Amino acid sequence: MTPKPEIKDILKEVKQFKINKDTNISSLIADLSNTGFSAKRLAIACEIYEAMINDEDCTKFFGLAGALIPAGFQGIIHDFIEAGFIDVLVTTGASLTHDIAETLGYHHLQGSVDLSEINDVKLHNEEINRIYDVFLPNNVYEGIEDFVSNLKIVDDTMPVSEFLKFLGEELPTNSNSILKICAEKNVPIFCPAFTDSGLALQLGFHHQTLNLNHFKDMLEMVNLAWDSKKAGVCIIGGGVPKNFILQSLQFCPNSANYAIQVTMDRPEPGGLSGATLQEAKSWGKVAEKAQYSTVISDATIVLPIILWYLKKSIK
Amino acid sequence: MTPKPEIKDILKEVKQFKINKDTNISSLIADLSNTGFSAKRLAIACEIYEAMINDEDCTKFFGLAGALIPAGFQGIIHDFIEAGFIDVLVTTGASLTHDIAETLGYHHLQGSVDLSEINDVKLHNEEINRIYDVFLPNNVYEGIEDFVSNLKIVDDTMPVSEFLKFLGEELPTNSNSILKICAEKNVPIFCPAFTDSGLALQLGFHHQTLNLNHFKDMLEMVNLAWDSKKAGVCIIGGGVPKNFILQSLQFCPNSANYAIQVTMDRPEPGGLSGATLQEAKSWGKVAEKAQYSTVISDATIVLPIILWYLKKSIK
Amino acid sequence: MTPKPEIKDILKEVKQFKINKDTNISSLIADLSNTGFSAKRLAIACEIYEAMINDEDCTKFFGLAGALIPAGFQGIIHDFIEAGFIDVLVTTGASLTHDIAETLGYHHLQGSVDLSEINDVKLHNEEINRIYDVFLPNNVYEGIEDFVSNLKIVDDTMPVSEFLKFLGEELPTNSNSILKICAEKNVPIFCPAFTDSGLALQLGFHHQTLNLNHFKDMLEMVNLAWDSKKAGVCIIGGGVPKNFILQSLQFCPNSANYAIQVTMDRPEPGGLSGATLQEAKSWGKVAEKAQYSTVISDATIVLPIILWYLKKSIK
């Protein structure tokens, strides 16, 4: 057993820094890595993501929960995939529903959370749905329904991931679509809670014999982990995508060597979304020597910064 | 259009109160209803739950996310069901896994979050998994595996809810088991993200032809909502159970007339777990005139208080 | 150096529990002490407070921040003092202002956070101020002004704590007043940010030569800590009261032996309000072997429970 390092050998100087006209995203992140609190964690997250991209043995798992697409970050996630920064995507049924809406040419709307301006009852009467300060008119669902009802589904019992690839192929060309770029680049999408979505509701209504095989997805995900020499994971928001990736990584020979999470959830209430990445070591989901960083932040602020850093750093 | 009430007619006096030897849970909640902040919301939540139990036309939907069973609240949830306070349960695969573990006689362990005492790497070496300050030795999973591998599953394509009833029947008698009491009392359990769990992993490994029909669950849940004259909903923690209940209630003729949520999540990051119940009105999930209360709190504090209040109040 | 205990010796069984007609606050807290997450921390906080009351050598410091009095918890805090559960109170100027308002017979009002019902601009026009879901008409300040302007202040440079005792003596008899009961029971009140309050503004306007000596308060607080054989601390909400108590306890020969905090703030942003009690050990504010518990909760839920438990337990 190697002796524990002395505290004075672990600590290093915090460096005050400046921002000026020569500041760029690389220099900012380098400066933030010498600071503390969330800024330091963000800097480390950027560096870990860069390292996992540069590690050719690493399979990059990406868990996406939360309404990022309605909020305007569909193109950001699309570009993570297009740039090859995601090998396996796990997401929610809601994200897929939102992705289809935008891909079909519908748009979410931006507004206020001031209820004295925009009242939820009035919204209901005008058939507009609210997601915090983003809004979605009901007619979007009619457009999705047209698309869904016309699908020719050749196999009612294919895995969800296979069905999602089919969806991506059926969707029109769109420079932001997540389903489309995943289909084109052969990036598998898993969605363990698929039936918890407006998309699945419409599928269920129009294709009554559908029984997509969720168990095959689960086993395929385990196989992907099993076959990964190394694994890296980036968790946005927590939820089912976080747990589904981490439960699979228990079967990865080396667990996750790189781990990032961006979330507003915290550990104290005991839910998995807020659980520390350190805790995941006890489960064998994250490796003992892994590089890891949790950034307590809204992903809408942090995700563009990470992408900006990666676009600049990765040649 | 009726005129808006004057502000002075909406506001009423905050009443300072005392606690003494005659205080009981009913008097405490009555006192808290005259206060502000979270205490008032808790009091209102108690009163709403009481009202929805006393409303014979109301179907009571209960969404459960988070590791409440490992933390020691299996008996509390069991008793909500036994007392008839829950008509439809929606939960996570993890909760079901935890419920089976405890029902088979295994126990979760209580410890510290002080990592200088209990290190996650050391835990991993000793095959003990951590959920914040609660711990689970790996051998529990071996016990679950024995149970799961011996199941005789007669229909590979039944809905998850039907399978969960079967599980409840197969489990030994236990005074705290959620699966057992649901089977006995015919309370349906839905689990849209079932394959996101240790239980499903073991099922998948041992029963390779299993393809439980998640779409039938989804449609059955819509039917339950559709057939409800009135609906009441109690959301613990958010997550998939929250969304699955609320998406179904869009099909309830009157939406939810009663709505409670207990969560540490907040609206600002835009995720559904933290979304306000008011926002759900815009979607037609919660009725315009609904009674509703969100308590920002750890459910481990609030849930026993609500049950205590209900046990005292409901004759 | 004693060997570290084995993990298996630290962990003990989580015990599922029931609530029934014989449940009382003592049995509930005893049951919660065998659970996890926030409920366990609340149970431990109750037991620590009980222990520090029963320890005759312990000086009990109580830090109070947040608008608890407007929300209806003035009587609760009053009773902590009346029962002898607080030896030294540190609070905010706002709390003192609120206490005077209620003591003079004014009342805060209870309302909704639904801005479509109660709009802040309209409130301003009607001269009603909002504190989340609690409201305060401007005329309250006129009443406070009458009281303040008529004060005969004999010494412009007395410490704030001495001035607060004088205020308590001048106030009318009131069964909930914190200033009154502190004056009667000779419990010192410290308020380091006194001039950050409506009360101080009115004092400054009407008593232009006032220069209360804040440094004497600071040194007196250090003396109180210095003279304490043992110290116990209960922090509600954080803020200046938390730091002022903890900075003084660095001068207590044994630091704090008992420490409780109830707050919604978290450690990650690096502010003192959310800092862990463990961190306070590094500063010598909390003793190495101290009993301590942080409850992440709104104090309006937790404080009545703690008082209820103490009233039942302390003979």
Place this chain on the structure above:
Amino acid sequence: MTPKPEIKDILKEVKQFKINKDTNISSLIADLSNTGFSAKRLAIACEIYEAMINDEDCTKFFGLAGALIPAGFQGIIHDFIEAGFIDVLVTTGASLTHDIAETLGYHHLQGSVDLSEINDVKLHNEEINRIYDVFLPNNVYEGIEDFVSNLKIVDDTMPVSEFLKFLGEELPTNSNSILKICAEKNVPIFCPAFTDSGLALQLGFHHQTLNLNHFKDMLEMVNLAWDSKKAGVCIIGGGVPKNFILQSLQFCPNSANYAIQVTMDRPEPGGLSGATLQEAKSWGKVAEKAQYSTVISDATIVLPIILWYLKKSIK
């Protein structure tokens, strides 16, 4: 009374956006202003700060709470002042203590929050204090003590703000020092809870007759607000600085026309730190027609971004 605008006239399209090699901080903020959630609020905060700098009638109040200087953001705040982006600074005694430490040439240290690496008891034994993941050796306080004990204080009853100007003049030249740049640029610093700090403790020990006049500060702050044609406010972290600015702005003829806050605190527990800026309208602290934005985020991420944006935008 003008009719309320229709919902459809308030809502506008969320625009998906891209990040590429031509992205700069101005274009990123412009893109984020078309999104939702925290990113949109950050973009609006940047634009409001820009507007208040460009408004020559606007006095810019800046409230600073939290350990930003230990974390490495002393230079950032220094540069806000140097660039003329702050007219009046209100802060905590801790921030002033930290500023003096760094200005005298001491450095805070960066480390881990992993308690299995860095134990708080061991830290105490090695005389190193912890602020989350930042560390401060005790010998820093000895350096501050040397500085403080040698001060020649000519007037024991000057206001705190005057004393802080004197401190700034006495400190050595330093390109990051907040006290120094404020003294040089004649930017007043207010610190209502001054005696709640290590700096004040050392002053009190070495200058026993000191009785800095806090009431004069309070009245001077009211005068500054009173004399402001327009006011703008940027709140970092909340606490006493937030309340002290806002209570003064009640006396500004037009209240605040611009208001920004960056905090991790939330409204639900009822404390002022987390209170909405909208609520401040009911008090007459923020103007009815004010531009305002609350960003729920760690300031260490957001403050550099705002400064970067301003440096690029302001000519």
